[in-house]
Amino acid sequence: MKITFLGTGTSQGIPVIACTCSACVSENPKDKRLRTSAFVEVNGMNICIDIGPDFRQQMLREKVSRLDAVVLTHEHNDHMIGADDLRPFNFFQKQDMPIFGEQRVLDEVKARFQYAFIPHPYPGIPQFLLTTINDSEVFKIGGVNIQPVRLHHGTLPILGYRIEDFCYLTDVKTIPEEEFTKLKGLKVLVLNALRRGPHHSHLTLSEALDMAKKIGAEKTYLTHFSHDLGPVAEWEQDLPEGVFPAWDGLILEI
Ligand SMILES: [Zn+2]
Ligand SMILES: [Zn+2]
Numbered sequence: 001m002k003i004t005f006l007g008t009g010t011s012q013g014i015p016v017i018a019c020t021c022s023a024c025v026s027e028n029p030k031d032k033r034l035r036t037s038a039f040v041e042v043n044g045m046n047i048c049i050d051i052g053p054d055f056r057q058q059m060l061r062e063k064v065s066r067l068d069a070v071v072l073t074h075e076h077n078d079h080m081i082g083a084d085d086l087r088p089f090n091f092f093q094k095q096d097m098p099i100f101g102e103q104r105v106l107d108e109v110k111a112r113f114q115y116a117f118i119p120h121p122y123p124g125i126p127q128f129l130l131t132t133i134n135d136s137e138v139f140k141i142g143g144v145n146i147q148p149v150r151l152h153h154g155t156l157p158i159l160g161y162r163i164e165d166f167c168y169l170t171d172v173k174t175i176p177e178e179e180f181t182k183l184k185g186l187k188v189l190v191l192n193a194l195r196r197g198p199h200h201s202h203l204t205l206s207e208a209l210d211m212a213k214k215i216g217a218e219k220t221y222l223t224h225f226s227h228d229l230g231p232v233a234e235w236e237q238d239l240p241e242g243v244f245p246a247w248d249g250l251i252l253e254i
Contacts, residue, residue, distance in 0.1 A: 001042040001166060003188070005250045006058035008223045009033025010194060010202075011078035013054070016227050022234075023227040030232045030247040034058060035078040036170055036224045038190065042163055045142040047071060049161060049168050055082025061249070066093065069141045072101035073151075073170055074158035075108035083113055087126050096129035100139060100146075102159060106130045135159060135179075149182050151175055154201030162186075166254055170224050172211070173201050180215070187254050189217035190246065192224035205229065212243055221246040 007013075014033040015024035023031055035052035039062060048055075048070045059067075067089045072080055086097045099109065109130065110117050116126045133139050135150040135157075147162040153171040160169035165187040169175075172192055175183075183189070193208035202224070203211060212220040222239075223246045229235065236245050 001040065001164060001254045003166060003190075003252045003254070004039040004041075004062055005221075005223065005246045005248060006037040006039050006048075006062065007034030007052060007054055008225060008246045008248055008250075009035055010224050010226045011035065011076065012227075014225065014227045019227060021227055021230075023229065023231050026231040026233075028231060028233060030245070032248060033225060034248055036192075037079075038168055039064065040163060040166070040168075043142065043144050045069070045144050047141055047144070047163075049073065050079040050170070051082040051086070052078045053081050056085040059085070067097065069098040069100060071141075071146065071161055072099065072105050072109075073160065074153060074156060075101075075105045076153075076171070079171070080105070080109060081112065083109060083128065084116075084126050086128070087124065090127045096127040098129045098131060098141070100131050100133050100141070102134065102157075103132045106132060133159075147182055149175070150179050156201070164254070166190075167217070171201070172203055173199075175211070183215045183217075186215065186217035187219065188252055189215055189220045190223055191215075191220055193222040193229075194224060195226040195228035197228065205235075209240060209243060213240075218242065219244065221250070221252070 034054035037050040040047045045068045135148050138147050149160040151160050151172045152174045168190045170192045193205045194202035220243045
């Protein structure tokens with residue numbers, strides 16, 4: 001399995017428009033963060049987890065020539081608003097793009113991309129094949145089993161995804177106790193860490209480190225960073241053993 005971090009920034013990305021803070025003016029390429037998303041290549045399947053506003057740029061940067069499916073964690077714009085840019089895949093692959101998500105999330109796809117669901121579609125509109133999933137059933141993309149994990153993003157119930165011994169959890173604030181049984185024996189965990197200061201719907205850095213310790217994956221990569229955390233060079237050396245910052249373009253092989 002190969003995982004490419006397409007983006008590792010929070011909803012505004014880094015740099016933030018018009019901001020002159022130390023993270024936003026950093027020249028370290030690791031501090032340039034597009035909106036959070038990951039590309040997973042497993043058993044011949046190419047899968048995108050979330051499809052935010054930077055999706056086009058991310059596909060071009062990573063030279064992705066085939067996409068088999070998209071899985072959505074939740075309906076916030078930074079995780080799903082790139083779906084219009086699935087059109088080239090519709091064109092070249094001559095098929096509707098499978099998108100997996102909870103019913104509420106798919107209803108939001110229909111609402112925000114209303115023009116894709118009209119009765120007599122005109123040529124060139126995005127074509128989606130929506131499949132509803134839930135937190136209790138494993139689903140399949142090709143021969144790949146995907147285990148959804150219930151998470152809470154503040155008060156919003158959202159999903160994370162486990163594929164074999166890899167698990168991708170973003171926009172987490174809390175995880176229901178019963179879900180931890182799905183998180184045993186992980187080789188790689190991806191987990192969000194927004195900043196140091198408190199936030200109502202995202203884990204802070206210290207909360208993320210506590211959560212990572214509780215889950216106990218062999219390696220944990222943090223993502224979905226705010227510029228408030230500062231340039232990565234100022235804090236990455238303080239992370240405990242086995243915990244690393246992700247950055248855009250980082251590739252992991254499991
Ligand atoms: Zn800034
Ligand atoms: Zn987000």
